[in-house]
Amino acid sequence: MPTNFDNKVYEVTSKIPAGRVSTYAEIAGVLGNRAYRAIGTSLSRNPDAPEVPCHRVVKSNGEVGGFMGSKTNNRDKVELLLSEGIHIKDGKIVNFEKVLYKFVD
DNA sequence: CTAATGACATTTG
């Protein structure tokens, strides 16, 4: 069962619009701390996949990261991002800074 | 309660 922290992570992550991506550090900043580590762990639980677009959350350097790891589904995440309009090059986002969504709204 | 882990990030070699 998700904890309070997890709930915040899912909430912020679900706020990411389509065609945009965010980083663990950005989300951590919105939460008020730098717990990008715990955020990744919480997203790994991902109780609501379609509600929480965890695939739209990438690393700070623009890399997609390791969502599925060595599983074959790893490709699915990239495919989904491409569908959203995000271009990926060798596992990294091309126009990363342009698709990077900031919660400054 | 203490120790170890992890979808990361930053600093040092």
Added chain:
DNA sequence: ACAAATGCCATTA
């Protein structure tokens, strides 16, 4: 600039 080591925060054992 690239590779390796250390640090961070919350969760889980």
